[in-house]
Amino acid sequence: MNAVATELTDMWVLATRSVKRIPRQPDLLVGFTVQPIMFVLLFVYVFGGAIATPGLDYVDFLVPGIIVQSMVFGGFVTALGLSEDLKKGLMDRFRSLPMSRSAVLTGRTLADISTNVIQLVVMLVVGLIVGFDFKSGLPDIVAGIALCLLIGYAFSWVFAFIGLTASSPEAANAYGFTILFPLTFVSSAFVPVESMPSWLQPVAENNPFTIMVNAVRSLFIDTPAGNDVWLATLWSIAIALVFGALAIWRYRRVVAR
Protein backbone atom coordinates (compact mmCIF):
# COMPACT_ATOMS: atom_id res chain seq x y z
CA MET A 1 0.00 0.00 0.00
CA ASN A 2 1.32 3.45 -0.77
CA ALA A 3 1.80 6.07 1.90
CA VAL A 4 -1.33 8.10 1.16
CA ALA A 5 -3.61 5.05 1.10
CA THR A 6 -2.05 3.84 4.36
CA GLU A 7 -2.58 7.21 5.98
CA LEU A 8 -6.23 7.32 4.88
CA THR A 9 -6.96 3.75 5.99
CA ASP A 10 -5.40 4.32 9.41
CA MET A 11 -7.29 7.58 9.82
CA TRP A 12 -10.53 5.88 8.83
CA VAL A 13 -9.99 2.91 11.17
CA LEU A 14 -9.32 5.21 14.10
CA ALA A 15 -12.19 7.55 13.22
CA THR A 16 -14.56 4.55 13.16
CA ARG A 17 -13.27 3.53 16.54
CA SER A 18 -13.96 7.00 17.96
CA VAL A 19 -17.48 7.12 16.55
CA LYS A 20 -18.37 3.68 17.90
CA ARG A 21 -17.91 4.79 21.48
CA ILE A 22 -20.58 7.50 21.31
CA PRO A 23 -23.73 5.34 21.47
CA ARG A 24 -22.00 3.06 23.98
CA GLN A 25 -21.46 5.79 26.52
CA PRO A 26 -24.88 7.13 27.41
CA ASP A 27 -23.45 10.26 29.03
CA LEU A 28 -21.77 11.19 25.74
CA LEU A 29 -24.92 10.54 23.80
CA VAL A 30 -26.79 12.82 26.18
CA GLY A 31 -24.11 15.45 25.60
CA PHE A 32 -24.71 15.30 21.86
CA THR A 33 -28.49 15.17 21.78
CA VAL A 34 -30.36 16.08 24.95
CA GLN A 35 -28.01 18.90 25.93
CA PRO A 36 -28.38 20.90 22.71
CA ILE A 37 -32.15 20.40 22.80
CA MET A 38 -32.24 21.62 26.38
CA PHE A 39 -30.17 24.68 25.47
CA VAL A 40 -32.50 25.65 22.63
CA LEU A 41 -35.60 25.23 24.81
CA LEU A 42 -34.15 27.12 27.79
CA PHE A 43 -32.99 30.06 25.73
CA VAL A 44 -36.11 30.33 23.62
CA TYR A 45 -38.64 29.98 26.45
CA VAL A 46 -36.76 31.21 29.56
CA PHE A 47 -34.44 33.98 28.37
CA GLY A 48 -36.11 34.68 25.05
CA GLY A 49 -38.76 36.99 26.47
CA ALA A 50 -36.15 39.15 28.23
CA ILE A 51 -33.76 39.58 25.33
CA ALA A 52 -34.60 42.22 22.73
CA THR A 53 -33.44 41.54 19.18
CA PRO A 54 -34.68 44.49 17.13
CA GLY A 55 -36.05 43.46 13.77
CA LEU A 56 -35.75 39.74 14.42
CA ASP A 57 -37.67 37.04 16.27
CA TYR A 58 -35.48 35.81 19.15
CA VAL A 59 -35.72 32.22 17.94
CA ASP A 60 -34.34 33.22 14.52
CA PHE A 61 -31.58 35.19 16.21
CA LEU A 62 -30.74 32.39 18.63
CA VAL A 63 -30.68 29.21 16.56
CA PRO A 64 -27.60 30.10 14.41
CA GLY A 65 -25.75 31.23 17.55
CA ILE A 66 -26.54 28.16 19.57
CA ILE A 67 -25.65 25.88 16.66
CA VAL A 68 -22.23 27.49 16.32
CA GLN A 69 -21.74 27.13 20.07
CA SER A 70 -22.53 23.43 19.95
CA MET A 71 -20.12 23.01 17.02
CA VAL A 72 -17.38 24.62 19.09
CA PHE A 73 -17.96 22.28 22.02
CA GLY A 74 -18.56 19.20 19.87
CA GLY A 75 -14.85 18.44 19.87
CA PHE A 76 -14.67 17.87 23.62
CA VAL A 77 -14.80 14.10 22.97
CA THR A 78 -11.45 14.46 21.25
CA ALA A 79 -9.90 15.99 24.37
CA LEU A 80 -11.48 13.29 26.50
CA GLY A 81 -10.48 10.46 24.16
CA LEU A 82 -6.88 11.55 23.65
CA SER A 83 -6.40 12.07 27.36
CA GLU A 84 -7.79 8.59 28.07
CA ASP A 85 -5.66 6.96 25.37
CA LEU A 86 -2.57 8.49 26.93
CA LYS A 87 -3.52 7.44 30.43
CA LYS A 88 -4.51 3.91 29.54
CA GLY A 89 -1.54 3.06 27.36
CA LEU A 90 -3.46 2.78 24.07
CA MET A 91 -1.24 5.48 22.63
CA ASP A 92 1.73 3.16 23.21
CA ARG A 93 -0.05 0.33 21.46
CA PHE A 94 -0.75 2.53 18.41
CA ARG A 95 2.80 3.82 18.35
CA SER A 96 4.23 0.29 18.43
CA LEU A 97 2.25 -0.61 15.30
CA PRO A 98 3.55 -0.06 11.76
CA MET A 99 0.85 2.56 11.15
CA SER A 100 0.70 6.25 10.33
CA ARG A 101 1.67 8.33 13.34
CA SER A 102 -0.59 11.28 12.64
CA ALA A 103 -3.71 9.09 12.27
CA VAL A 104 -4.05 9.06 16.07
CA LEU A 105 -4.92 12.77 15.84
CA THR A 106 -6.48 13.07 12.39
CA GLY A 107 -8.74 10.06 13.05
CA ARG A 108 -10.12 11.69 16.19
CA THR A 109 -10.84 15.04 14.58
CA LEU A 110 -12.39 13.34 11.56
CA ALA A 111 -14.75 11.45 13.89
CA ASP A 112 -15.82 14.76 15.40
CA ILE A 113 -17.24 15.84 12.05
CA SER A 114 -19.75 13.01 12.22
CA THR A 115 -20.83 13.87 15.76
CA ASN A 116 -21.11 17.51 14.75
CA VAL A 117 -23.43 16.46 11.92
CA ILE A 118 -25.62 14.65 14.47
CA GLN A 119 -25.73 17.75 16.67
CA LEU A 120 -26.45 20.00 13.74
CA VAL A 121 -29.37 17.86 12.62
CA VAL A 122 -30.80 17.59 16.15
CA MET A 123 -30.59 21.34 16.69
CA LEU A 124 -32.03 22.30 13.34
CA VAL A 125 -34.97 19.95 13.85
CA VAL A 126 -35.63 21.29 17.35
CA GLY A 127 -35.15 24.85 16.08
CA LEU A 128 -37.67 24.34 13.29
CA ILE A 129 -40.15 22.85 15.77
CA VAL A 130 -39.92 25.84 18.11
CA GLY A 131 -40.38 28.29 15.23
CA PHE A 132 -37.01 28.90 13.58
CA ASP A 133 -37.34 29.85 9.93
CA PHE A 134 -34.63 29.90 7.25
CA LYS A 135 -34.84 33.20 5.44
CA SER A 136 -32.24 32.51 2.77
CA GLY A 137 -31.93 30.37 -0.33
CA LEU A 138 -30.70 26.79 -0.47
CA PRO A 139 -27.13 27.60 -1.61
CA ASP A 140 -26.69 29.91 1.39
CA ILE A 141 -28.13 27.32 3.77
CA VAL A 142 -25.76 24.67 2.42
CA ALA A 143 -22.84 27.10 2.71
CA GLY A 144 -23.91 27.87 6.29
CA ILE A 145 -23.95 24.19 7.20
CA ALA A 146 -20.52 23.72 5.62
CA LEU A 147 -19.21 26.70 7.58
CA CYS A 148 -20.62 25.24 10.83
CA LEU A 149 -18.78 21.97 10.19
CA LEU A 150 -15.57 23.81 9.35
CA ILE A 151 -15.83 25.75 12.61
CA GLY A 152 -16.43 22.49 14.49
CA TYR A 153 -13.41 20.88 12.81
CA ALA A 154 -11.19 23.83 13.74
CA PHE A 155 -12.19 23.61 17.39
CA SER A 156 -11.59 19.85 17.41
CA TRP A 157 -7.91 20.74 17.07
CA VAL A 158 -8.22 23.14 20.01
CA PHE A 159 -9.61 20.24 22.03
CA ALA A 160 -6.91 17.88 20.72
CA PHE A 161 -4.33 20.32 22.08
CA ILE A 162 -6.20 20.55 25.40
CA GLY A 163 -6.50 16.75 25.68
CA LEU A 164 -2.76 16.31 25.13
CA THR A 165 -1.91 19.08 27.61
CA ALA A 166 -4.24 18.28 30.52
CA SER A 167 -3.10 15.83 33.15
CA SER A 168 -6.31 13.78 33.15
CA PRO A 169 -9.57 13.41 31.21
CA GLU A 170 -11.38 15.32 33.98
CA ALA A 171 -8.89 18.18 33.81
CA ALA A 172 -9.23 18.26 30.02
CA ASN A 173 -12.96 18.68 30.41
CA ALA A 174 -12.55 21.45 32.97
CA TYR A 175 -9.97 23.36 30.87
CA GLY A 176 -12.10 23.11 27.77
CA PHE A 177 -15.18 24.57 29.35
CA THR A 178 -13.39 27.22 31.40
CA ILE A 179 -11.58 28.57 28.36
CA LEU A 180 -14.34 28.32 25.79
CA PHE A 181 -17.44 29.23 27.79
CA PRO A 182 -16.59 32.93 28.21
CA LEU A 183 -15.57 33.03 24.55
CA THR A 184 -18.98 31.86 23.43
CA PHE A 185 -20.97 34.01 25.86
CA VAL A 186 -19.11 37.29 25.33
CA SER A 187 -20.29 37.25 21.74
CA SER A 188 -23.30 37.85 19.57
CA ALA A 189 -24.52 34.26 19.99
CA PHE A 190 -27.24 34.84 22.60
CA VAL A 191 -27.68 38.60 22.88
CA PRO A 192 -27.04 41.52 20.52
CA VAL A 193 -23.60 43.02 21.16
CA GLU A 194 -25.25 46.50 21.39
CA SER A 195 -27.00 45.41 24.60
CA MET A 196 -23.67 44.87 26.41
CA PRO A 197 -21.88 47.57 28.50
CA SER A 198 -19.86 49.85 26.23
CA TRP A 199 -16.49 48.64 27.61
CA LEU A 200 -17.38 45.04 26.72
CA GLN A 201 -18.67 45.75 23.23
CA PRO A 202 -15.24 46.00 21.50
CA VAL A 203 -14.27 42.67 23.08
CA ALA A 204 -17.42 40.99 21.86
CA GLU A 205 -17.23 42.56 18.41
CA ASN A 206 -13.67 41.37 17.79
CA ASN A 207 -14.27 37.97 19.30
CA PRO A 208 -13.75 35.46 16.45
CA PHE A 209 -16.75 33.63 17.78
CA THR A 210 -18.95 36.69 17.12
CA ILE A 211 -17.69 36.81 13.55
CA MET A 212 -18.48 33.10 13.11
CA VAL A 213 -21.98 33.49 14.55
CA ASN A 214 -22.69 36.57 12.41
CA ALA A 215 -21.50 34.70 9.33
CA VAL A 216 -23.75 31.70 9.96
CA ARG A 217 -26.62 34.03 10.83
CA SER A 218 -26.22 35.87 7.53
CA LEU A 219 -26.22 32.58 5.62
CA PHE A 220 -29.26 31.19 7.48
CA ILE A 221 -31.51 34.21 8.01
CA ASP A 222 -30.10 36.67 5.52
CA THR A 223 -28.85 39.34 7.96
CA PRO A 224 -26.26 41.71 6.41
CA ALA A 225 -23.05 39.74 5.97
CA GLY A 226 -20.31 42.27 5.33
CA ASN A 227 -17.02 40.35 5.26
CA ASP A 228 -18.11 38.01 8.06
CA VAL A 229 -18.39 34.85 5.96
CA TRP A 230 -14.86 35.20 4.59
CA LEU A 231 -13.44 36.28 7.92
CA ALA A 232 -15.11 33.37 9.71
CA THR A 233 -13.67 30.96 7.14
CA LEU A 234 -10.21 32.45 7.54
CA TRP A 235 -10.46 32.37 11.33
CA SER A 236 -11.50 28.69 11.23
CA ILE A 237 -8.64 27.74 8.94
CA ALA A 238 -6.19 29.73 11.05
CA ILE A 239 -7.42 28.10 14.27
CA ALA A 240 -7.19 24.63 12.69
CA LEU A 241 -3.63 25.29 11.48
CA VAL A 242 -2.33 26.89 14.68
CA PHE A 243 -3.90 24.39 17.06
CA GLY A 244 -3.12 21.50 14.69
CA ALA A 245 0.54 22.46 14.91
CA LEU A 246 0.30 22.89 18.69
CA ALA A 247 -1.43 19.51 19.07
CA ILE A 248 1.27 17.78 17.01
CA TRP A 249 3.97 19.48 19.09
CA ARG A 250 2.28 18.33 22.35
CA TYR A 251 1.78 14.85 20.95
CA ARG A 252 5.49 14.50 20.19
CA ARG A 253 6.35 15.70 23.70
CA VAL A 254 3.93 13.61 25.73
CA VAL A 255 4.71 10.38 23.93
CA ALA A 256 8.46 10.85 24.29
CA ARG A 257 8.34 10.03 27.98
Next chain:
Amino acid sequence: MPRGGNTPAVSSAFAIEADGLRKRYGDVEALSGVGLHAQTGSVLGLLGPNGAGKTTAVRILTTLLKPDGGTARVAGFDVVRDAARVRAQIGLAGQYAAVDENLNGFENLEMVGRLYHLGRHAARIRAGELLEDFELADAAKRLVRTYSGGMRRRLDLAAALVARPPILFLDEPTTGLDIRSRIALWDSINALVSGGTTVLLTTQYLDEADRLANRVAVVDHGVVIAEGRPDDLKREVGGDRLEIHLCDGADAAIAARALAGVGDGTPVTLDGTVSMPVGIRGGAIADAVRRLDEAGIAIDDIATRRATLDDVFLKLTARTAADSEEEQT
Protein backbone atom coordinates in the same frame (compact mmCIF):
# COMPACT_ATOMS: atom_id res chain seq x y z
CA MET B 1 0.37 -12.45 5.14
CA PRO B 2 1.71 -9.43 3.24
CA ARG B 3 5.06 -8.53 4.75
CA GLY B 4 6.77 -7.01 1.73
CA GLY B 5 10.13 -5.43 2.40
CA ASN B 6 10.26 -6.54 5.99
CA THR B 7 12.80 -9.31 5.76
CA PRO B 8 15.46 -8.70 8.40
CA ALA B 9 18.49 -6.85 7.11
CA VAL B 10 20.91 -9.19 8.83
CA SER B 11 20.10 -12.76 9.71
CA SER B 12 21.56 -12.65 13.17
CA ALA B 13 21.55 -15.26 15.89
CA PHE B 14 20.23 -12.52 18.15
CA ALA B 15 16.71 -11.21 17.66
CA ILE B 16 17.37 -8.49 20.22
CA GLU B 17 20.74 -6.84 20.68
CA ALA B 18 21.26 -3.74 22.77
CA ASP B 19 24.53 -2.18 23.84
CA GLY B 20 25.23 0.69 26.19
CA LEU B 21 21.66 2.03 26.23
CA ARG B 22 21.39 5.27 28.16
CA LYS B 23 18.34 7.32 28.97
CA ARG B 24 18.01 10.26 31.32
CA TYR B 25 14.85 11.95 32.58
CA GLY B 26 15.88 15.28 34.04
CA ASP B 27 18.17 14.44 36.96
CA VAL B 28 17.31 10.76 36.98
CA GLU B 29 19.36 8.37 34.92
CA ALA B 30 16.85 5.64 34.10
CA LEU B 31 19.35 3.62 32.09
CA SER B 32 23.09 4.02 32.45
CA GLY B 33 24.54 1.68 29.87
CA VAL B 34 22.33 -1.37 29.51
CA GLY B 35 23.33 -4.26 27.29
CA LEU B 36 20.84 -7.01 26.44
CA HIS B 37 21.01 -9.92 24.06
CA ALA B 38 18.26 -12.39 23.26
CA GLN B 39 18.91 -15.31 20.94
CA THR B 40 16.34 -15.88 18.25
CA GLY B 41 13.65 -18.20 19.59
CA SER B 42 14.60 -17.74 23.25
CA VAL B 43 13.00 -16.00 26.22
CA LEU B 44 15.00 -13.28 27.94
CA GLY B 45 13.68 -12.32 31.36
CA LEU B 46 14.34 -8.77 32.52
CA LEU B 47 14.17 -8.79 36.25
CA GLY B 48 14.26 -5.86 38.61
CA PRO B 49 12.41 -3.83 41.20
CA ASN B 50 10.09 -0.94 40.35
CA GLY B 51 12.02 1.94 38.84
CA ALA B 52 14.99 -0.23 37.89
CA GLY B 53 14.68 0.78 34.23
CA LYS B 54 12.94 -2.30 32.82
CA THR B 55 10.07 -0.43 31.22
CA THR B 56 12.39 2.25 29.84
CA ALA B 57 14.45 -0.47 28.15
CA VAL B 58 11.32 -2.03 26.64
CA ARG B 59 10.10 1.36 25.41
CA ILE B 60 13.39 1.96 23.64
CA LEU B 61 13.44 -1.51 22.08
CA THR B 62 9.86 -1.12 20.84
CA THR B 63 10.64 2.30 19.26
CA LEU B 64 8.39 4.23 21.65
CA LEU B 65 11.34 6.13 23.08
CA LYS B 66 14.65 7.32 21.65
CA PRO B 67 17.74 6.45 23.70
CA ASP B 68 20.16 9.22 24.69
CA GLY B 69 23.04 6.90 23.92
CA GLY B 70 23.90 3.35 22.88
CA THR B 71 22.51 1.22 20.08
CA ALA B 72 19.80 -1.39 19.77
CA ARG B 73 18.82 -3.69 16.96
CA VAL B 74 15.61 -5.69 16.89
CA ALA B 75 15.21 -8.31 14.16
CA GLY B 76 18.40 -6.85 12.72
CA PHE B 77 16.95 -3.35 12.35
CA ASP B 78 18.17 -0.31 14.23
CA VAL B 79 15.40 0.86 16.57
CA VAL B 80 16.07 4.54 15.84
CA ARG B 81 16.96 4.67 12.15
CA ASP B 82 14.74 1.79 11.02
CA ALA B 83 11.92 2.20 13.54
CA ALA B 84 9.15 1.53 11.00
CA ARG B 85 10.72 -1.80 9.99
CA VAL B 86 11.14 -2.78 13.64
CA ARG B 87 7.45 -2.10 14.27
CA ALA B 88 6.46 -4.54 11.54
CA GLN B 89 8.39 -7.31 13.36
CA ILE B 90 7.27 -6.85 16.95
CA GLY B 91 4.28 -7.22 19.20
CA LEU B 92 3.96 -5.36 22.48
CA ALA B 93 1.78 -6.23 25.45
CA GLY B 94 2.09 -3.97 28.41
CA GLN B 95 1.28 -3.81 32.07
CA TYR B 96 -1.66 -1.51 31.46
CA ALA B 97 -3.60 -3.88 29.18
CA ALA B 98 -3.84 -1.37 26.35
CA VAL B 99 -7.17 -2.28 24.83
CA ASP B 100 -10.11 0.01 24.03
CA GLU B 101 -12.76 -0.36 26.72
CA ASN B 102 -15.51 0.98 24.49
CA LEU B 103 -15.00 -1.61 21.80
CA ASN B 104 -15.78 -5.29 22.14
CA GLY B 105 -13.09 -7.96 22.02
CA PHE B 106 -13.56 -8.67 18.33
CA GLU B 107 -13.50 -4.99 17.36
CA ASN B 108 -10.29 -4.43 19.31
CA LEU B 109 -8.45 -7.19 17.47
CA GLU B 110 -9.94 -6.23 14.12
CA MET B 111 -8.80 -2.64 14.64
CA VAL B 112 -5.24 -3.74 15.44
CA GLY B 113 -5.23 -6.06 12.41
CA ARG B 114 -6.32 -3.21 10.15
CA LEU B 115 -3.64 -0.95 11.60
CA TYR B 116 -1.11 -3.67 10.72
CA HIS B 117 -2.65 -3.34 7.22
CA LEU B 118 -3.78 -6.95 6.97
CA GLY B 119 -6.90 -5.79 5.10
CA ARG B 120 -10.42 -5.92 6.45
CA HIS B 121 -11.14 -9.55 5.59
CA ALA B 122 -7.88 -10.98 6.90
CA ALA B 123 -8.10 -8.79 10.02
CA ARG B 124 -11.52 -10.25 10.84
CA ILE B 125 -10.44 -13.83 10.31
CA ARG B 126 -7.37 -13.30 12.47
CA ALA B 127 -9.44 -11.66 15.21
CA GLY B 128 -11.73 -14.71 15.29
CA GLU B 129 -8.79 -17.11 15.50
CA LEU B 130 -7.18 -15.24 18.36
CA LEU B 131 -10.41 -15.00 20.34
CA GLU B 132 -10.67 -18.80 20.05
CA ASP B 133 -7.03 -19.32 21.02
CA PHE B 134 -7.38 -17.15 24.11
CA GLU B 135 -10.75 -18.53 25.16
CA LEU B 136 -12.46 -15.22 24.59
CA ALA B 137 -14.80 -16.36 21.82
CA ASP B 138 -17.80 -16.26 24.15
CA ALA B 139 -16.98 -12.69 25.15
CA ALA B 140 -16.18 -11.55 21.58
CA LYS B 141 -19.23 -9.28 21.36
CA ARG B 142 -19.02 -7.92 24.88
CA LEU B 143 -17.58 -4.48 25.54
CA VAL B 144 -14.11 -4.77 27.03
CA ARG B 145 -15.08 -2.58 29.97
CA THR B 146 -17.12 -5.57 31.23
CA TYR B 147 -14.07 -7.89 31.06
CA SER B 148 -12.20 -9.13 34.13
CA GLY B 149 -8.55 -8.22 34.63
CA GLY B 150 -7.42 -11.62 33.36
CA MET B 151 -9.57 -11.37 30.24
CA ARG B 152 -8.15 -7.94 29.44
CA ARG B 153 -4.62 -9.23 29.72
CA ARG B 154 -5.43 -12.12 27.43
CA LEU B 155 -6.97 -9.74 24.92
CA ASP B 156 -3.96 -7.44 25.22
CA LEU B 157 -1.63 -10.37 24.52
CA ALA B 158 -3.86 -11.44 21.62
CA ALA B 159 -3.63 -7.89 20.21
CA ALA B 160 0.16 -8.14 20.34
CA LEU B 161 -0.02 -11.36 18.30
CA VAL B 162 -2.33 -10.18 15.53
CA ALA B 163 0.40 -9.97 12.89
CA ARG B 164 2.18 -13.10 14.17
CA PRO B 165 5.26 -11.07 15.08
CA PRO B 166 8.49 -13.04 15.38
CA ILE B 167 9.51 -10.93 18.39
CA LEU B 168 7.30 -10.24 21.35
CA PHE B 169 7.79 -7.75 24.19
CA LEU B 170 5.84 -8.39 27.36
CA ASP B 171 6.10 -5.71 30.01
CA GLU B 172 5.01 -7.25 33.31
CA PRO B 173 2.32 -9.32 31.62
CA THR B 174 0.93 -10.84 34.80
CA THR B 175 1.28 -8.01 37.35
CA GLY B 176 -1.89 -7.79 39.39
CA LEU B 177 -3.42 -11.05 38.12
CA ASP B 178 -4.65 -13.88 40.29
CA ILE B 179 -2.73 -17.15 40.21
CA ARG B 180 -5.13 -18.94 37.88
CA SER B 181 -4.93 -16.18 35.27
CA ARG B 182 -1.16 -16.05 35.64
CA ILE B 183 -0.81 -19.75 34.94
CA ALA B 184 -3.11 -19.47 31.92
CA LEU B 185 -1.00 -16.61 30.55
CA TRP B 186 2.23 -18.53 31.20
CA ASP B 187 0.85 -21.45 29.20
CA SER B 188 0.04 -19.12 26.29
CA ILE B 189 3.53 -17.65 26.37
CA ASN B 190 5.15 -21.09 26.51
CA ALA B 191 3.10 -22.18 23.52
CA LEU B 192 4.32 -19.16 21.54
CA VAL B 193 7.92 -19.82 22.42
CA SER B 194 7.69 -23.43 21.29
CA GLY B 195 6.39 -22.00 18.02
CA GLY B 196 9.66 -20.09 17.60
CA THR B 197 8.77 -16.63 18.90
CA THR B 198 11.49 -14.64 20.62
CA VAL B 199 10.21 -13.09 23.83
CA LEU B 200 11.56 -10.33 26.03
CA LEU B 201 9.69 -10.39 29.29
CA THR B 202 9.98 -7.97 32.17
CA THR B 203 8.77 -9.04 35.55
CA GLN B 204 9.05 -8.42 39.25
CA TYR B 205 8.07 -12.01 39.90
CA LEU B 206 11.06 -14.25 40.13
CA ASP B 207 9.07 -17.45 39.79
CA GLU B 208 7.74 -16.09 36.50
CA ALA B 209 11.25 -15.54 35.13
CA ASP B 210 12.28 -18.93 36.50
CA ARG B 211 9.40 -20.61 34.77
CA LEU B 212 9.58 -18.87 31.40
CA ALA B 213 13.04 -17.49 30.74
CA ASN B 214 16.03 -19.21 29.16
CA ARG B 215 18.21 -16.38 30.33
CA VAL B 216 17.70 -13.68 32.90
CA ALA B 217 19.17 -10.19 33.12
CA VAL B 218 18.86 -8.60 36.55
CA VAL B 219 18.50 -4.83 36.27
CA ASP B 220 18.88 -2.40 39.14
CA HIS B 221 19.44 1.37 39.10
CA GLY B 222 19.68 1.39 35.30
CA VAL B 223 22.39 -1.23 34.87
CA VAL B 224 22.45 -4.99 34.34
CA ILE B 225 23.95 -6.37 37.55
CA ALA B 226 23.83 -10.04 36.56
CA GLU B 227 23.02 -12.03 33.46
CA GLY B 228 22.85 -15.74 32.80
CA ARG B 229 20.75 -18.89 32.88
CA PRO B 230 18.50 -19.03 35.95
CA ASP B 231 20.27 -22.17 37.24
CA ASP B 232 23.71 -20.58 36.89
CA LEU B 233 22.57 -17.50 38.77
CA LYS B 234 21.19 -19.63 41.57
CA ARG B 235 24.41 -21.62 41.80
CA GLU B 236 26.33 -18.35 41.97
CA VAL B 237 24.57 -17.33 45.18
CA GLY B 238 25.41 -20.62 46.85
CA GLY B 239 23.09 -23.34 45.68
CA ASP B 240 20.89 -25.21 48.17
CA ARG B 241 20.62 -24.59 51.90
CA LEU B 242 19.86 -26.95 54.74
CA GLU B 243 17.34 -25.46 57.16
CA ILE B 244 16.70 -26.92 60.59
CA HIS B 245 13.87 -25.61 62.75
CA LEU B 246 14.52 -26.41 66.40
CA CYS B 247 11.83 -27.21 68.97
CA ASP B 248 13.53 -24.92 71.47
CA GLY B 249 15.08 -21.78 70.05
CA ALA B 250 17.44 -21.54 73.05
CA ASP B 251 19.34 -24.57 71.69
CA ALA B 252 20.38 -22.66 68.58
CA ALA B 253 23.96 -21.89 69.65
CA ILE B 254 24.68 -25.47 70.77
CA ALA B 255 23.10 -26.77 67.57
CA ALA B 256 25.27 -24.50 65.43
CA ARG B 257 28.42 -25.84 67.18
CA ALA B 258 27.28 -29.44 66.74
CA LEU B 259 26.61 -28.87 63.05
CA ALA B 260 29.97 -27.28 62.24
CA GLY B 261 31.43 -29.01 59.21
CA VAL B 262 28.17 -30.51 57.93
CA GLY B 263 27.70 -28.21 54.97
CA ASP B 264 29.98 -26.07 52.85
CA GLY B 265 30.00 -23.13 55.23
CA THR B 266 29.41 -21.92 58.75
CA PRO B 267 25.92 -22.52 60.14
CA VAL B 268 23.98 -19.35 60.86
CA THR B 269 21.16 -19.08 63.36
CA LEU B 270 18.05 -16.94 63.21
CA ASP B 271 14.92 -17.20 65.41
CA GLY B 272 15.46 -20.82 66.38
CA THR B 273 16.38 -21.85 62.83
CA VAL B 274 19.84 -23.02 61.89
CA SER B 275 20.78 -22.95 58.24
CA MET B 276 23.89 -23.59 56.18
CA PRO B 277 24.79 -23.93 52.52
CA VAL B 278 25.08 -27.56 51.48
CA GLY B 279 26.07 -27.16 47.86
CA ILE B 280 25.49 -30.31 45.90
CA ARG B 281 26.69 -32.75 48.59
CA GLY B 282 24.34 -35.57 49.50
CA GLY B 283 23.87 -37.04 52.94
CA ALA B 284 23.73 -33.70 54.72
CA ILE B 285 20.31 -34.32 56.24
CA ALA B 286 21.26 -37.72 57.77
CA ASP B 287 24.53 -36.32 59.07
CA ALA B 288 22.80 -33.31 60.64
CA VAL B 289 20.07 -35.42 62.27
CA ARG B 290 22.67 -37.79 63.76
CA ARG B 291 24.75 -34.99 65.23
CA LEU B 292 21.76 -33.16 66.72
CA ASP B 293 20.45 -36.41 68.16
CA GLU B 294 23.83 -37.06 69.82
CA ALA B 295 23.78 -33.52 71.23
CA GLY B 296 20.26 -34.16 72.59
CA ILE B 297 18.60 -31.35 70.59
CA ALA B 298 14.98 -31.86 69.42
CA ILE B 299 14.20 -31.03 65.77
CA ASP B 300 10.85 -29.62 64.74
CA ASP B 301 11.51 -29.72 60.99
CA ILE B 302 14.44 -30.25 58.67
CA ALA B 303 14.65 -29.65 54.95
CA THR B 304 16.94 -28.62 52.12
CA ARG B 305 15.71 -25.59 50.33
CA ARG B 306 16.52 -24.90 46.66
CA ALA B 307 17.95 -21.46 46.01
CA THR B 308 15.36 -19.36 44.24
CA LEU B 309 15.79 -16.37 42.01
CA ASP B 310 14.58 -14.44 45.06
CA ASP B 311 17.82 -15.34 46.80
CA VAL B 312 19.78 -14.29 43.72
CA PHE B 313 17.90 -11.07 43.51
CA LEU B 314 18.13 -10.13 47.18
CA LYS B 315 21.81 -10.97 47.30
CA LEU B 316 22.62 -9.02 44.15
CA THR B 317 20.57 -5.95 45.00
CA ALA B 318 21.92 -5.97 48.58
CA ARG B 319 25.41 -5.89 47.08
CA THR B 320 24.67 -2.89 44.87
CA ALA B 321 23.02 -1.10 47.80
CA ALA B 322 26.14 -1.69 49.92
CA ASP B 323 28.39 -0.51 47.07
CA SER B 324 26.53 2.71 46.64
CA GLU B 325 26.67 3.37 50.37
CA GLU B 326 30.44 2.90 50.29
CA GLU B 327 30.67 5.34 47.42
CA GLN B 328 28.82 7.94 49.42
CA THR B 329 31.03 7.64 52.52
